[in-house]
Amino acid sequence: MKLRYAGTCSRCGAELAAGELADYDRTSRSVACVSCGPRRGLDGPAEASEPPRRAMAAESAPLLEAxxxxxxGSAKQEYERRHDARQERVQAAHPRIGKFLLAVFDDPQTTTAWASGAMxxxxxxxxxxxxxxxxxxxxxxxxxxxxxxxxxxxxxxxxxxxxxxxxxxxxxxxxxxxxxxxxxxxxxxxxxxxxxxxxxxxxxxxxxxxxxxxxxxxxxxxxxxxxxxxxxxxxxxxxxxxxxxxxxxxxxxxxxxxxxxxxxxxxxxxxxxxxxxxxxxxxx
Incomplete structure (x- = not known):
């Protein structure tokens, strides 16, 4: 996410400028460099590098695009799911004339309503x-x-x-x-x-x-x-x-x-x- 305000990487301590891309941890409300991966010890668990993680102030939440x-998106996806499912059902039930039936008869209104809504x-x-x-x-x-x-x-x-x-x-x-x-x-x-x-x-x-x-x-x-x-x-x-x-x-x-x-x-x-x-x- 883009940062609204300047912050400090919780992993390496580097300064992050406002508008810079950074990883954001919702739980601790902290930020980290995108390229700065967590350090791991010999037994596997991630270890925080110094300086310790600093909780971000609420006003430093990442900045979304306008x-x-x-x-x-979801209405279009639902239309496509229903449309494709009908195509498969008709062709499975009528192997010889399935394509003809699909060309002659449109999708039912319960399916086309999703396309109309998406539009x-x-x-x-x-x-x-x-x-x-x-x-x-x-x-x-x-x-x-x-x-x-x-x-x-x-x-x-x-x-x-x-x-x-x-x-x-x-x-x-x-x-x-x-x-x-x-x-x-x-x-x-x-x-x-x-x-x-x-x-x-x-x-x-x-x-x-x-x-x-x-x-x-x-x-x-x-x-x-x-x-x-x-x-x-x-x-x-x-x-x-x-x-x-x-x-x-x-x-x-x-x-x-x-x-x-x-x-x-x-x-x-x-x-x-x-x-x-x-x-x-x-x-x-």
Missing amino acids: VDGTAG GEERLGDMLAEVAGPSLRVLHDRQVPGTKANIDHLVVCPSGVFVVDAKRYRGQRPELRIEGGIIRPREELLIIGGRNRTPLVDGMHKQVGLVRQVLADEPEVPVRGVLCFVEADWPLIGGAFTVQGVNVLWMKKLKALLAEPGPLGPDEIAELQWRLHEALPRKV
Whole structure:
């Protein structure tokens, strides 16, 4: 990893400059030269060289690139896995006409949905790469611990942390529907193409809750959820809205939202990106 600040090699004692590549030990929070391997005694166990290992201060955590991870990586991988498995099944079941059947009949929707999702994530990832830098850092395709689920995108910028889920509903219009409010409780629903898609909002609440747990000791840092619809049918005027506290918008609108000023500076943004990287590793 690239170091945010200068440090000292825990193995040989050499000075390491800020921005230099170094090995980082999470347990001891220490750094070492990339080329400096651990010394070993005659009986095998590694021995620390002098001077003794020095624990790094939290602010000396390694510096990630402005964009960490691959947008749509796990969705694309899942599509390829399902596609290849179907190819093998069909050709095994129909040795003579298997290739013909595969040429005539497309993959089922449950398979192509992964390819479509990956494409939406990749397009959103390209946009985020254009605006990424010291004051806007991105993490793509993060593993949710203990599950097979992932978080599409995490963006850390001056106004806080944004949990962004890319959705690709071509030609369909997202809308806010309000039900109840007099006899029964008021309820906000997410409607897409005339169908109730409010479970997407519920899923975003879970992702936002997870990120807030990771940053539990930073309660002053806002964490907001965003459903970003790629290729949806948005009206010429207006269109973006909030449903149950979750922003629903398109890529250009998201770009403007992320550009809003806030209290976080480049060093704080880099530190938050590293903490999220540690707690939510890349899925692919």
